[in-house]
Amino acid sequence: MILMKNVIIGNKASSLALLLLIPLLFTGCIGGYDQPAVAPESGTRASITFVAAEYSSSTKPFFENLVRDFETRYPNIEIELHVINWDFLDAAYSSMISRNQPPDLLLSNSYAHFAKDGLLNNIEELLSPELKEKLYPFLFNTGKMDGVQYAVPYAATIRELYYNKDIFEDIGMEETPKTWEELENTARIIMDKTEAEGFGVDFTDNEIWAYLSYFFFGAGGGWMKDGKWAINSPQNVKGLTFLKELYEKGLTDAEPAVTTRDEKQRILGNGKLGMMISGNYFESVVPKEFPGLKWAKGPIPVKEGQTPLIHGVQDVMISFKTDHTNKEALSLFLDFLYEDARYEEFVLREGFLPAIRTVGEKLSSNDKIMKQNIDSIMNARFYPIDNPAWSAVRNATKSMGEAVLLGQMTPKQALDRLQQIALNKS
Structure with missing residues (x-):
């Protein structure tokens, strides 16, 4: 079963009305907070709430398909997916945090203020050695604050x-x-x-x-x-x-x-x-x-x-601390998000640059412009995220x-x- 609650908010709607509705948008979507964390292999269900920014009309179907594939491979892990227009993303996850129901995983464009307030997991503890190894260091290193890794790059x-x-x-x-x-x-x-x-x-x-x-x-x-x-x-x-x-x-x-x-x-x-x-x-x-x-x-x-x-410019994945955090399930989901073929599809759909070397090297070998762009971003100046x-x-x-x-x-x-x-x- 796929437990998927997608929220797509259009640019033309009344922002005031939508902001007032944000708490209602998530009511009933986030379950299992009183359940203890359990390892997926134990047979007891684990859940992950994943909030992602909407980049284009391709974003929602991409993540919907990804969640279906993941839950097929790991049937005892449920992914609650919210895909939200950039215009309302900050307000949406801020509402979740204010109700002490932060997402387990968030794809957004900032993280350090959350880290300062002690709200984030050390995401390095959730990364498999294989995933950490293939992330571009010049992007990965911007996710570190005071010696702790709080964010990993996803879109660049x-x-x-x-x-x-x-x-x-x-x-x-x-x-x-x-x-x-x-x-x-x-x-x-x-x-x-x-x-x-x-x-x-x-x-x-x-x-x-x-x-x-x-x-x-x-x-x-x-x-x-x-x-x-x-x-x-x-x-x-x-x-x-x-x-x-x-x-x-x-x-x-x-x-x-x-x-x-x-x-x-x-x-x-x-x-x-x-x-x-x-x-x-x-x-x-x-x-x-x-x-x-x-x-x-x-x-x-x-x-x-x-x-x-x-x-x-880069957007990053961050993981909030919750009383139900299941690090093993999160680690499996992160590996799945960054699997080469699937991640390459995301990059090509959205027109981004890859955050992982394996995909970057493959795409660069067939595309001179991609190689030029990756070479350039290695020397780029970024926002102080x-x-x-x-x-x-x-x-x-x-x-x-x-x-x-x-x-x-x-x-x-x-x-x-x-x-x-x-x-x-x-």
Whole structure:
């Protein structure tokens, strides 16, 4: 029997109503909390609650099939699966935690604040030697805090500048802009000579911290410096100021704080946007929606004089402590999640980069772009997900995009506020 409670929440629904319903969404879904932990081979049933982010329309059926296969192989372990849209993921698992019913396993994009509060298992204790051995060390090591391994990588991407080749041909350009000055000039030419918008900027709640990162790093700054928060550094202020000025000059898309990354990708595919920064999943998702699209990519533009920017992003698996935690069952499920053939299917479905060497080596041997992307992400700069304050900082960025663009606060004021939040939560 498959005990599967899937929660898929659409972007168009009322967020207030859905947040009020979140406790009800999980009522009755999470059973067995009063039962003692038992080894699966004893014949007594064990259960695992698995909450996963929804990346695309492929995510839900992939994990549903995975759970069916797992329960067929291990019929005395039940998986309670929740697949939740990114817009509501944080609120959903926060509701579970507040009711002292955290998930046994969570796939999300942060962990350190939970580790600081003592809520997480040492996930290294759940990893088989075989699984630990095949994880890429440069991704695995970011899951460690104060010498304890709390997270393991599952999904990874590299960010680059993607552009519509037809639009570039119309304006007589063959390469992507490499510097901020070239980015501004290219966007202006697109706006002057075509009916498309120049440069897509995502300042929505789901992606603003990504664009801040691109232009913090591109200015020679970053979220941290020498292990300390440096969000309001002069370099970062310069980066955010440059983005604001692009918007004020009419060189970006019209609604950076409203139109999401996925929507901008469709606008680019429709020939109404010249260029935008996105992840390598663009290469799998967008051509399927727009098979006639001619696209190409280049590095993220940086301030004149700065070194080329490589920005990487990863999502991780974490395990919460519960009074029914069955480490043997969790270990079996983690091994199953990362089995090569199954994990390769996930990577290819979603357009991600693999977190394990065996799959990475196989895919790289047949795909030059995959090899290039994996080589690049090994030298990428990432979000500081190993810092307990990162979750609060990331959440605080969500309310600042429109305020900065509309002049309700200056870039310096906005970054001063983020810096203070980081220091208060550290």
